[in-house]
Amino acid sequence: xxxxxxxxxxxxxxxxxxxxxxxxxxxxxxxxxxxxxxxxxxxxxxxxxxxxxxxxxxxxxxxxxxxxxxxxxxxxxxxxxxxxxxxxxxxxxxxxxxxxxxxxxxxxxxxxxxxxxxxxxxxxxxxxxxxxxxxxxxxxxxxxxxxxxxxxxxxxxxxxxxxxxxxxxxxxxxxxxxxxxxxxxxxxxxxxxxxxxxxxxxxxxxxxxxxxxxxxxxxxxxxxxxxxxxxxxxxxxxxxxxxxxxxxxxxxxxxxxxxxxxxxxxxxxxxxxxxxxxxxxxxxxxxxxxxxxxxxxxxxxxxxxxxxxxxxxxxx
Amino acid sequence: xxxxxxxxxxxxxxxxxxxxxxxxxxxxxxxxxxxxxxxxxxxxxxxxxxxxxxxxxxxxxxxxxxxxxxxxxxxxxxxxxxxxxxxxxxxxxxxxxxxxxxxxxxxxxxxxxxxxxxxxxxxxxxxxxxxxxxxxxxxxxxxxxxxxxxxxxxxxxxxxxxxxxxxxxxxxxxxxxxxxxxxxxxxxxxxxxxxxxxxxxxxxxxxxxxxxxxxxxxxxxxxxxxxxxxxxxxxxxxxxxxxxxxxxxxxxxxx
Amino acid sequence: xxxxxxxxxxxxxxxxxxxxxxxxxxxxxxxxxxxxxxxxxxxxxxxxxxxxxxxxxxxxxxxxxxxxxxxxxxxxxxxxxxxxxxxxxxxxxxxxxxxxxxxxxxxxxxxxxxxxxxxxxxxxxxxxxxx
Numbered sequence: 001x002x003x004x005x006x007x008x009x010x011x012x013x014x015x016x017x018x019x020x021x022x023x024x025x026x027x028x029x030x031x032x033x034x035x036x037x038x039x040x041x042x043x044x045x046x047x048x049x050x051x052x053x054x055x056x057x058x059x060x061x062x063x064x065x066x067x068x069x070x071x072x073x074x075x076x077x078x079x080x081x082x083x084x085x086x087x088x089x090x091x092x093x094x095x096x097x098x099x100x101x102x103x104x105x106x107x108x109x110x111x112x113x114x115x116x117x118x119x120x121x122x123x124x125x126x127x128x129x130x131x132x133x134x135x136x137x138x139x140x141x142x143x144x145x146x147x148x149x150x151x152x153x154x155x156x157x158x159x160x161x162x163x164x165x166x167x168x169x170x171x172x173x174x175x176x177x178x179x180x181x182x183x184x185x186x187x188x189x190x191x192x193x194x195x196x197x198x199x200x201x202x203x204x205x206x207x208x209x210x211x212x213x214x215x216x217x218x219x220x221x222x223x224x225x226x227x228x229x230x231x232x233x234x235x236x237x238x239x240x241x242x243x244x245x246x247x248x249x250x251x252x253x254x255x256x257x258x259x260x261x262x263x264x265x266x267x268x269x270x271x272x273x274x275x276x277x278x279x280x281x282x283x284x285x286x287x288x289x290x291x292x293x294x295x296x297x298x299x300x301x302x303x304x305x306x307x308x309x310x311x312x313x314x315x316x
Numbered sequence: 317x318x319x320x321x322x323x324x325x326x327x328x329x330x331x332x333x334x335x336x337x338x339x340x341x342x343x344x345x346x347x348x349x350x351x352x353x354x355x356x357x358x359x360x361x362x363x364x365x366x367x368x369x370x371x372x373x374x375x376x377x378x379x380x381x382x383x384x385x386x387x388x389x390x391x392x393x394x395x396x397x398x399x400x401x402x403x404x405x406x407x408x409x410x411x412x413x414x415x416x417x418x419x420x421x422x423x424x425x426x427x428x429x430x431x432x433x434x435x436x437x438x439x440x441x442x443x444x445x446x447x448x449x450x451x452x453x454x455x456x457x458x459x460x461x462x463x464x465x466x467x468x469x470x471x472x473x474x475x476x477x478x479x480x481x482x483x484x485x486x487x488x489x490x491x492x493x494x495x496x497x498x499x500x501x502x503x504x505x506x507x508x509x510x511x512x513x514x515x516x517x518x519x520x521x522x523x524x525x526x527x528x529x530x531x532x533x534x535x536x537x538x539x540x541x542x543x544x545x546x547x548x549x550x551x552x553x554x555x556x557x558x559x560x561x562x563x564x565x566x567x568x569x570x571x
Numbered sequence: 572x573x574x575x576x577x578x579x580x581x582x583x584x585x586x587x588x589x590x591x592x593x594x595x596x597x598x599x600x601x602x603x604x605x606x607x608x609x610x611x612x613x614x615x616x617x618x619x620x621x622x623x624x625x626x627x628x629x630x631x632x633x634x635x636x637x638x639x640x641x642x643x644x645x646x647x648x649x650x651x652x653x654x655x656x657x658x659x660x661x662x663x664x665x666x667x668x669x670x671x672x673x674x675x676x677x678x679x680x681x682x683x684x685x686x687x688x689x690x691x692x693x694x695x696x697x698x699x700x701x702x
Contacts, residue, residue: 043617044615044617060566060567064408064413065408065409065566065567066566066567067564067566082413082414082415083413084412084413084416087408087411087412087413088411088412089411090411091410091411092409094569095569098405098406098409098410098567099406099410100402100406101402111343112343112344112406112410113410114343115341115342115343116406116407116410116411116412117410117411159410161411179613182613183610183613186609186610186613186615186616187610189616190606190609190610190616208579208612208613208614208615208618209613209614209615210615211615211617211618227578227615227618228578228579228580228618228621229578231577231578231579232577232578232581277660277661277664280665281668288577288578
């Protein structure tokens with residue numbers, strides 16, 4: 001690789017998605033608030049966010065399903081809106097996939113897909129339908145919830161578009177099918193690396209799949225990091241409350257719990273091994289934090305709600 | 317990971333698909349044409365039964381197909397609305413621009429309009445043969461730009477204009493219902509106005525003010541050339557309305 | 572399987588270095604490809620690639636283009652040396668600290684260590700034990 005010119009047969013990576021200052025309001029709610037980020041090509045990115053955080057709206061904007069009130073989406077530097085070369089590169093699958101009338105059969109949906117998607121692979125679709133036990137002769141409105149999700153998955157993967165986005169397409173899938181979904185995405189990604197984006201609430205199940213994660217909260221980007229980097233910085237520090245607080249001064253504390261005189265602080269900090277040993281020497285317990293827990297803490301924690309107010313007798 | 321090439325395979329990411337140009341959507345058209353022909357067959361048989369029934373019970377005083385054929389524009393309009401409502405969002409969701417989606421569906425709708433016009437014309441021909449054979453009178457009751465069954469050219473042309481117009485109106489009503497749901501029913505207002513306006517020149521009779529309008533219209537007003545002109549203008553208007561609705565239409569949740 | 576909490580690439584790297592130290596992986600032996608790792612553990616292949624890259628940077632693995640990743644000759648020795656260095660900081664110091672907290676005298680520890688090792692000590696008394 002000497003010159004900047006790619007060797008014959010090598011196509012420069014496509015599918016860089018740039019979201020620029022996108023805002024969208026629905027009535028009184030600001031669903032997206034000046035959101036900007038770039039998704040590098042050929043990565044699997046996880047989109048995490050609480051219900052109502054704006055995930056689906058964001059993905060809709062990214063797939064040109066909706067024109068944002070303000071801001072633009074660019075693919076490889078070109079505006080996406082009404083650009084046929086670019087819109088044809090994106091498959092955005094939500095629920096059971098936007099396909100034919102539900103009174104039609106699954107096989108009909110495949111027939112239409114073959115016409116609409118230039119890269120459609122019919123054999124692959126058939127094999128995937130087999131894997132997910134999707135009955136191709138069945139009418140779409142007679143499919144179970146899980147089967148509809150499977151239909152969406154098959155439509156999304158067999159389309160083989162450079163950018164493939166799945167919005168919580170595992171709803172209703174049983175555990176083996178969810179694993180099959182992860183396996184299918186991985187196998188497809190390794191066979192033909194391209195841009196994948198998956199929004200999910202089942203963070204722990206899918207965390208290992210994501211090279212990067214984008215956390216959306218109340219219409220804003222809370223974090224956009226490589227998963228491994230984020231995991232590397234999440235640390236929970238448990239021990240005597242005063243020592244925990246002393247150790248964590250100046251750090252980004254994203255959560256704290258206490259039980260009597262013991263406290264547990266969750267921080268996002270790159271702790272070198274020297275500092276870790278210091279902590280351990282001070283009697284503090286350090287442990288990594290799972291992505292799902294990091295997410296919960298970053299998005300405001302999980303407040304304890306009980307049917308009755310806590311008894312005053314228990315207060316220390 | 318700062319490198320922009322895939323660390324897994326330094327070579328080929330998915331290649332860019334060829335630039336999207338829209339071939340005629342046969343996959344949509346096939347099913348619709350078949351259904352239209354079957355509907356025509358069924359309707360034709362029903363009309364034939366009615367004819368036989370009238371002949372038995374009473375006397376036939378004129379063309380039965382003429383009043384019956386007024387149902388055909390409704391079919392064309394309804395199907396057009398359905399196709400726009402169902403297919404345009406589906407195409408956009410599957411990578412088409414709104415412009416290409418509207419074009420593709422409009423192409424199918426245009427084809428179906430032609431089919432509908434042929435059906436209407438064929439109906440007159442069949443009635444001509446049958447009535448001549450039975451000796452029934454061939455009087456044409458309604459207001460048309462033709463007076464005899466044998467004016468095949470005029471019948472076909474007028475049918476084409478009618479079907480095209482009703483389809484175009486149905487199209488933007490379908491789009492309005494998709495975009496604004498219940499509020500979309502308001503689209504029937506401009507629809508009615510356009511139909512009335514053009515109906516003056518053609519004869520898919522306007523629902524209101526017929527007599528007043530007819531008195532106001534000059535003699536040369538009701539003619540094929542004028543009807544054609546009026547229809548073309550109206551089609552352009554309908555296309556404009558359709559595009560105005562579709563051009564930045566957000567996709568709703570999939571049903 | 573992996574502990575999902577700490578970065579997976581670190582765990583993969585640790586797994587490979589452990590295998591090398593234990594002798595499960597020999598010099599110049601090829602390790603599983605990123606694709607195989609990814610499919611087997613259901614992880615992103617980039618994660619496996621990151622682990623491999625780290626080990627390449629540390630000199631534990633080397634890459635043969637188009638073929639795969641192999642264990643560097645001398646990697647085991649290199650790793651053992653590193654572990655020996657870290658042994659005292661990561662194992663012995665905490666043990667001493669813990670012993671102090673729970674009140675075990677160092678002499679007791681030394682006695683136990685000698686018994687474990689089987690080597691006679693010079694000077695320190697052998698309380699109890701085999702004679």
